[in-house]
Amino acid sequence: MDRVSVLLANKWKWSLLDEAKRWGVQRIEECLSCGACVGSCPAARTSSYNFRKIIRDVMLGNEEKVLSSREIWYCFYCFYCTSKCPSMVEIPYFIMRLRRMAMERGYGGGILRVLALTSSNLLKHGVSVLPSDYDKMNPTGAEEAMVKLRKKLGLPPVMKVSEKALGELKTIFEETGFEGEVGKLLSGKGYFKEVSEKY
Amino acid sequence: MVNEKWLEKIPADGPFYLFQGCFINHNYPGIEAATRFILDKLGVRYFVSEDQSCCGLPEFSTLANPLMLTCLVGRNMDVVKEYAPYILTPCNGCYSAFHTSFTLMKDPEVAARTEEILGKLGRKYSPVKVIHFADFVYKRLEDIVVKTVKILGGLKMAAHYGCHYFVFEEEGLDSRENPSFAEKIIEKLGGEPVNYTAKDECCGFGMIQQVVHKNMAYAITEEKINSILDAGAEAVLVICPYCLNVLDKNQKVLRDIELIEKAIPVIHISQLVALVLGADPDRMGFEMHSVDVKPFLDRVEARKVEFKGWSSAEVAASPK
Ligand code: SF4
Ligand code: SF4
Numbered sequence: 001m002d003r004v005s006v007l008l009a010n011k012w013k014w015s016l017l018d019e020a021k022r023w024g025v026q027r028i029e030e031c032l033s034c035g036a037c038v039g040s041c042p043a044a045r046t047s048s049y050n051f052r053k054i055i056r057d058v059m060l061g062n063e064e065k066v067l068s069s070r071e072i073w074y075c076f077y078c079f080y081c082t083s084k085c086p087s088m089v090e091i092p093y094f095i096m097r098l099r100r101m102a103m104e105r106g107y108g109g110g111i112l113r114v115l116a117l118t119s120s121n122l123l124k125h126g127v128s129v130l131p132s133d134y135d136k137m138n139p140t141g142a143e144e145a146m147v148k149l150r151k152k153l154g155l156p157p158v159m160k161v162s163e164k165a166l167g168e169l170k171t172i173f174e175e176t177g178f179e180g181e182v183g184k185l186l187s188g189k190g191y192f193k194e195v196s197e198k199y
Numbered sequence: 200m201v202n203e204k205w206l207e208k209i210p211a212d213g214p215f216y217l218f219q220g221c222f223i224n225h226n227y228p229g230i231e232a233a234t235r236f237i238l239d240k241l242g243v244r245y246f247v248s249e250d251q252s253c254c255g256l257p258e259f260s261t262l263a264n265p266l267m268l269t270c271l272v273g274r275n276m277d278v279v280k281e282y283a284p285y286i287l288t289p290c291n292g293c294y295s296a297f298h299t300s301f302t303l304m305k306d307p308e309v310a311a312r313t314e315e316i317l318g319k320l321g322r323k324y325s326p327v328k329v330i331h332f333a334d335f336v337y338k339r340l341e342d343i344v345v346k347t348v349k350i351l352g353g354l355k356m357a358a359h360y361g362c363h364y365f366v367f368e369e370e371g372l373d374s375r376e377n378p379s380f381a382e383k384i385i386e387k388l389g390g391e392p393v394n395y396t397a398k399d400e401c402c403g404f405g406m407i408q409q410v411v412h413k414n415m416a417y418a419i420t421e422e423k424i425n426s427i428l429d430a431g432a433e434a435v436l437v438i439c440p441y442c443l444n445v446l447d448k449n450q451k452v453l454r455d456i457e458l459i460e461k462a463i464p465v466i467h468i469s470q471l472v473a474l475v476l477g478a479d480p481d482r483m484g485f486e487m488h489s490v491d492v493k494p495f496l497d498r499v500e501a502r503k504v505e506f507k508g509w510s511s512a513e514v515a516a517s518p519k
Contacts (some may be wrong), residue, residue: 023265024305042401043408046415074412076405076419077260078362083375090367093302100263111411115261127221128257130461146225153232153482159224162249168274168320169252175316176266178258 016061019101023075025094030087031055048199049074051081051091054098065103069173070195103181109192116185123182126161126169137176201337201380202487205372207328209338214244215287216279216327220440221253223290227440229484233473234289234332239474240346241339246282251275261404263305269313272300273324277317280327285427289332289469291439295363297329312513331364333438333468334372337380340387347502348477350389354498357393357432358382359423359446361439362401381436384468386476397426403449420449421458428463435465436496443467443488451489464488464495474499 021028033052043049049071057066066072075095082090102108122128131146147157161169173179184191238245239324255271258264276297279286288294304310304324317324335343336343336370365375374379374491382392403409403420424446427435437443447465454462470483480499485492 022306023233023303023309027243042403042419043407043415046418046483047412074415076362076401078401078405079367079375080362080399080401081365083365096259096263097438100265104261111407112262114410115407118257118261122253122258126252127225128253129221129225131225146228146287149484149486150228153228153484155228155232155235159219159221160249161252165250165252165278168322172267172270172274172316173321175319176270178262178264178267181262181264181353 008121014124016058016063019093020058020097023093023097025090025097027087027089028055028094029059032087035087036084036086037089040080040084041078042076042078043074047074047132051075051095054095055089058098061162065199066098067105068107068196069199070111070197072098072197073108073195093173103192106191107193107195109190109194111195112192113185113188116182119178119182122169123173123179126166127159131158200374201383202370202372202374205370206334206338208328209334209372210285210328211335211338212243213238213285213287214246214283215285215330216283217245217247217281218254218275218286218288218290218293219247219251220288220290221291222292222440222444223237224507227443227484227487228466229482229487230289230440230443230467230469231496233467233478233483234287234468236473236478237336237469237476241342244283245287248278250278250281254290254293256292256296256299256410259296259299263421264425265306265309266312266316268296268311269300269303269324270316272297273313273317274320276323276325276327277322280325284328286329287328287332287335288329289438289440289467291361291363292441294329294331295366297327298366301326331372331438333364333381333384336384336468336472337372340384343472343476344387344408347388347475349475349499350502351385351471351475352389352498352500354390354495355393355431356385356390356436357395357427357430357434358385358397358436359398359402359427359438359442361437361442364438379440381468384472385436388471393427393430393432395426395430395432397423400426402437402445404441404445409445412505417449417452417458420445421453424453424459432463433498435463436468436471437465438468448489462490464490464492466492466495 038044077092118128131142255268258267385392403416409416450462453459
């Protein structure tokens with residue numbers, strides 16, 4: 001190893017960084033801490049979210065602190081930062097990666113339970129959004145209204161994914177571990193701890 | 200600045216597989232009706248199939264599951280291949296699902312597992328070219344203008360592109376910093392494009408924030424709408440059903456608590472183009488919009504003089 005690499009290796013906790021960098025997430029350690037991302041970030045404007053802090057904690061190896069906190073769930077996934085960052089750090093992909101790591105360690109509780117509702121649509125129907133999502137008080141009515149509206153617009157009835165496709169999707173749900181994950185989330189049992197509000 | 204190289208590679212005539220996004224299909228069918236109307240008017244062939252599923256982006260953006268995205272995208276592309284060489288979508292979410300999947304597949308571990316799972320279905324992951332409907336409109340803009348029977352009588356319109364239109368791995372039709380092609384579309388259709396400060400910002404949806412941290416979502420929509428109103432716009436043009444939903448529905452809440460002075464209609468590019476091509480306004484699905492679109496519709500006027508084609512100077516100056 002050359003001198004710079006040795007110095008860097010001693011300085012940062014590479015194992016956590018490497019884990020956080022899977023899925024082709026690029027250039028995290030090239031962050032200059034310039035603040036351009038925070039200055040342009042909608043999440044930073046509306047919450048305590050500060051990406052520079054998160055990146056620092058990852059590089060310092062403060063694993064539990066980062067993964068257990070609500071901070072990583074504030075990102076809008078809007079890529080505004082990426083368009084401003086001089087080092088082209090792919091922040092939103094990196095945040096998604098941290099969210100996955102948090103789930104693998106059993107964090108994310110309440111937030112994930114809300115999100116899993118969309119996923120249960122997918123498990124049953126092969127689509128994520130149903131007409132009833134926008135009229136929870138009257139799900140059958142919402143579907144009927146949509147069928148009527150589509151007819152008026154000269155469109156075929158609402159999309160129904162074919163039996164053949166649903167069969168293939170079932171395999172995907174099982175193989176990716178998605179079905180199990182959603183099941184755990186919706187069971188209401190405490191598989192996932194609530195996020196920490198302190199950061 | 201419009202990227203000429205990107206534009207060249209957009210197939211002008213299809214045939215397309217018209218990707219059925221859940222959100223359009225189940226909540227904004229007006230966008231689907233308008234898109235089909237335009238394709239029919241331009242004589243472009245398209246196909247749909249019930250073997251298609253959700254694009255997979257919701258499963259990545261909510262439960263951060265990369266394999267769900269790559270497998271659903273891979274499976275859908277394999278289905279599409281039986282019908283057409285290109286995918287066309289009027290949704291930024293579906294559009295970015297494909298491109299995000301291409302990025303994730305660069306990770307060897309994700310790629311290997313995806314191939315393995317798709318293999319069990321007797322399918323393969325092989326990329327199909329995905330075209331955003333807004334790019335297609337820009338590509339065919341001259342043909343569209345020639346066929347228009349109505350015109351935006353000088354209506355001031357603010358364009359909102361939406362975050363997930365911009366694909367970072369590749370270049371895209373325009374840059375996020377100061378995109379201009381939607382403004383050119385507004386201008387060519389007789390409107391007056393309005394530039395506003397928050398042009399490149401998020402609508403407020405934030406993938407999960409509209410559900411998880413609602414106050415944050417509303418705050419960002421408020422900034423966006425106020426910036427649009429300050430610039431004097433009379434309507435907003437969007438190219439994504441989610442942006443339409445958030446900018447439109449959040450205004451109702453923001454009006455109730457008086458954070459915005461007035462509400463402004465939000466129109467999807469397919470609805471705008473279909474209308475000037477002569478589609479019945481009653482068949483654009485405006486029932487699903489919460490802000491009244493009448494002030495917008497009132498400004499869509501019948502062309503008084505028949506369009507006689509482009510002058511040679513105009514042809515030279517028009518977007519290619
Ligand atoms: S803009 Fe990029 S380099 Fe600057 S602080 Fe943010 S991530 Fe680091
Ligand atoms: S993607 Fe996330 S970190 Fe980047 S600007 Fe948007 S909210 Fe901020």
